[in-house]
Amino acid sequence: MKVLFFDCFSGISGDMVLGAFIDLGIDPAYLQAELEKLNLSGFRIEAEATMKKGISGTCCHVRLDPDHHHHRHFDDIKAIIEKSTLAADIKATALAIFMRVAVAEAKVHNVPVDHVHFHEVGALDSIVDIVGAAICYHTLKPDIVYGSKINVGSGWVRCAHGLLPVPAPATTEILCESNFEIYSNAIDGESATPTGVAILAELATYSPTTPSFIPEKTGYGFGKKDFGILNALRIIQGRRSESNLAMVVETNVDDMTGEMAGYVLELLLQNDALDAFYTPVYMKKNRPGIHLTVLCTEAKLPQIEEIILKETSTIGLRKYPVERTCMHRQFKKIATPLGEITVKISQHGKITRTTPEYEDVKKMALASGKSLWEILEMVEKLK
Numbered sequence: 001m002k003v004l005f006f007d008c009f010s011g012i013s014g015d016m017v018l019g020a021f022i023d024l025g026i027d028p029a030y031l032q033a034e035l036e037k038l039n040l041s042g043f044r045i046e047a048e049a050t051m052k053k054g055i056s057g058t059c060c061h062v063r064l065d066p067d068h069h070h071h072r073h074f075d076d077i078k079a080i081i082e083k084s085t086l087a088a089d090i091k092a093t094a095l096a097i098f099m100r101v102a103v104a105e106a107k108v109h110n111v112p113v114d115h116v117h118f119h120e121v122g123a124l125d126s127i128v129d130i131v132g133a134a135i136c137y138h139t140l141k142p143d144i145v146y147g148s149k150i151n152v153g154s155g156w157v158r159c160a161h162g163l164l165p166v167p168a169p170a171t172t173e174i175l176c177e178s179n180f181e182i183y184s185n186a187i188d189g190e191s192a193t194p195t196g197v198a199i200l201a202e203l204a205t206y207s208p209t210t211p212s213f214i215p216e217k218t219g220y221g222f223g224k225k226d227f228g229i230l231n232a233l234r235i236i237q238g239r240r241s242e243s244n245l246a247m248v249v250e251t252n253v254d255d256m257t258g259e260m261a262g263y264v265l266e267l268l269l270q271n272d273a274l275d276a277f278y279t280p281v282y283m284k285k286n287r288p289g290i291h292l293t294v295l296c297t298e299a300k301l302p303q304i305e306e307i308i309l310k311e312t313s314t315i316g317l318r319k320y321p322v323e324r325t326c327m328h329r330q331f332k333k334i335a336t337p338l339g340e341i342t343v344k345i346s347q348h349g350k351i352t353r354t355t356p357e358y359e360d361v362k363k364m365a366l367a368s369g370k371s372l373w374e375i376l377e378m379v380e381k382l383k
Ligand SMILES: O=C([S-])c1cc(C(=O)S)c[n+]([C@@H]2O[C@H](COP(=O)(O)O)[C@@H](O)[C@H]2O)c1
Pocket: 013, 014, 105, 108, 117, 119, 122, 126, 157, 158, 159, 160, 161, 164, 168, 169, 170, 171, 190, 193, 194, 195, 196
């Protein structure tokens, strides 16, 4: 399973994303050729292998033709991407990233999304950064992408609107629609831009701590500004070996008491069965009986077999290997007016589901006198 981890210790911008992907091994000539499928002229990708603060990495420059003048609204950009000859998955990812920027700008400037205006230079630069990031992502084909907390910087940034507070209003709106944690450390200026944050929010799942995986290589994409500290996005590529093989153990019994049946199931689950359950069946001589199914790892099989043979009335069992598809799970604590509660974030590709842990919900309901429904509703609004 291929893992990418975006380490945003000095923020993230569109150029930094392209630089880090190129440093990880994406060929800039391939990237340029793919971008030409947009049928736009007036830009060139230049990847400069360089050193910053003693670290070697890549600085990606999107060189723009100075006499290229187009005022573009979001609906023009949508049309350019849709009409291009890029692969369908690249188009979909690029449009989703652009949509995050457009929705944020629309909210900040109080205009309809389709009318969000990208000034001429920024429009082409954003198209190259965003479509480029989508090309790199679909070329590397990671099974999962994680992103760290984002160091957004501090102070003020000068742009077309004049001086804006950091993080810039559009960046902040994009962040409000994601669950990434932000902070500011050792940077006076803007280190996270709307384009960078939109790419991260679309491609990555937030991981408050470094996710567990085996690192294999790193790519450093440098930012243009000098903050005094290393201004780079680091993408760490690695792998995670997740055994998806398990064992199923089964048996049918018709001569056990209900009390014994309950006892065995509890014992199996206490002894690391991944799952254990009964199905009612009719057996030989029309006797009502129970079909026991246990799921366990191969390592636990001897222990599970022993419990079944020792504690049930069976004189034999069946076992066979099965393949499982498991969502990646991580846990995080969120603050509520009634105290902290643990939520489980289940992730598989682009599917993400956040659910409160039942035992915490139960405790909170009992302690507060509120119903389970009220606690679940409160958490739903906060997660
Ligand atoms: O051009 C516009 S409308 C604009 C809006 C905002 C707001 O926060 S609103 C911010 N900016 C700044 O422009 C640069 C470029 O950002 P990219 O993401 O396109 O690289 C950056 O400093 C933004 O904060 C522009």
